[in-house]
Amino acid sequence: MRGSLIIVGFFIAGALVGYSGLLDVGSLGVDISMLALSALIFCVGLGIGHNISELKMSIRSLEPRLLLLPLTTIVGTLAGCLAVGLFLPERSSADVLAIGSGFGYYSLSSIFITEYRGVELGTIALLANISREIITLLCAPLLCRVFGPLAPVSSGGATSMDTTLPIITSVSGKRFAVLSVYHGFVVDLSVPFLVTLFCSVA
Amino acid sequence: MALGIMVGYFVRRMQLKWLDNVQIGFVWLLLFLLGAEAGGNERVVRWIASLGLEAFAISLGGVLGSSVLAMLLWRKAGREGGGK
Numbered sequence: 001m002r003g004s005l006i007i008v009g010f011f012i013a014g015a016l017v018g019y020s021g022l023l024d025v026g027s028l029g030v031d032i033s034m035l036a037l038s039a040l041i042f043c044v045g046l047g048i049g050h051n052i053s054e055l056k057m058s059i060r061s062l063e064p065r066l067l068l069l070p071l072t073t074i075v076g077t078l079a080g081c082l083a084v085g086l087f088l089p090e091r092s093s094a095d096v097l098a099i100g101s102g103f104g105y106y107s108l109s110s111i112f113i114t115e116y117r118g119v120e121l122g123t124i125a126l127l128a129n130i131s132r133e134i135i136t137l138l139c140a141p142l143l144c145r146v147f148g149p150l151a152p153v154s155s156g157g158a159t160s161m162d163t164t165l166p167i168i169t170s171v172s173g174k175r176f177a178v179l180s181v182y183h184g185f186v187v188d189l190s191v192p193f194l195v196t197l198f199c200s201v202a
Numbered sequence: 203m204a205l206g207i208m209v210g211y212f213v214r215r216m217q218l219k220w221l222d223n224v225q226i227g228f229v230w231l232l233l234f235l236l237g238a239e240a241g242g243n244e245r246v247v248r249w250i251a252s253l254g255l256e257a258f259a260i261s262l263g264g265v266l267g268s269s270v271l272a273m274l275l276w277r278k279a280g281r282e283g284g285g286k
Contacts, residue, residue: 010230014237019247032235040228046209047221065279072271080267084259091256099257100264120253127257128264135265143265147273154272155265163232166225 011134040162047177066150066179070186073154074194077103094202095121101194102129103157103187104136104164109195116199132157136164140171149173153180158191160184 081100085093095117102109106129114122136143136155143151149172156164161184169177241247 006230010234011237014234014239015241016237017234018238018241018243021242036228036231036235040225040232042205043221043225043228045205047225049209050221063279066275068279069272069275072275073268076268076271077264078267080263080265080270081260082263083267084263088256088259096260099260103264124253124257124260127254128261131258132261132264135261139265143269147269148276150272150276151269154268157264157268166222 069183073187074190092202094198098195098198099125099128101198103191104129104132105158105191106130108191112195133159133163137167140167144171153183158184158188
């Protein structure tokens with residue numbers, strides 16, 4: 001829990017700095033976020049390579065049916081978003097599904113949605129997908145206790161391979177790292193396809 | 203990531219105890235930058251109150267929906283077999 005609070009603290013500190021105009025991320029010329037994310041993913045890869053023999057065994061020991069996890073994440077997310085959409089009369093089902101199929105991949109999905117469906121929906125997409133990541137970071141222990149060890153992975157969506165991976169492995173256990181990266185990778189790939197699909201039918 | 207896997211494989215005899223800390227450091231940096239980006243974006247600041255709740259509801263729906271199916275999958279596939 002302490003770790004999650006620190007993480008939210010960093011986000012809030014960043015928001016205050018951005019709001020005050022002290023730091024304009026867009027004007028820095030280089031995409032620091034992208035560099036930091038690449039470095040983070042490199043670290044994840046480093047950890048995987050370092051433990052490769054251990055991981056080979058854990059992939060082999062991975063119950064084949066658990067490979068279905070990305071599919072259940074996609075179906076479950078869309079069903080949940082559809083249900084919430086029933087209570088949002090001013091939004092069409094397709095709009096809500098487009099937002100939901102960002103799976104926490106806020107940068108890409110909000111850019112797509114802003115382009116196809118306008119600024120307002122794009123902003124909701126950004127906030128919804130950021131909060132998916134934050135909900136996962138904050139609630140991973142709770143999700144694990146209530147829904148079992150796969151729930152934090154599923155909740156993390158596309159982020160289960162990078163930003164939420166550390167919290168997932170610390171809550172559900174290191175043995176879920178491989179599944180988590182595989183899951184994030186597959187869900188990540190589905191984002192551009194599903195978002196544009198739901199935008200085009202909206 | 204592929205590069206990281208390769209490098210990690212070659213240095214697998216070394217101790218990499220610092221790796222977890224570096225990783226958490228990058229997560230902190232990324233969330234700080236994300237906050238800075240959101241806070242510096244007038245559009246987000248202006249809309250955040252009215253649209254935030256809606257966004258939160260949608261993401262909560264996604265989290266709960268996927269968690270329920272994850273629980274069903276775990277019950278079906280996780281406990282038996284694989285010794286997980």
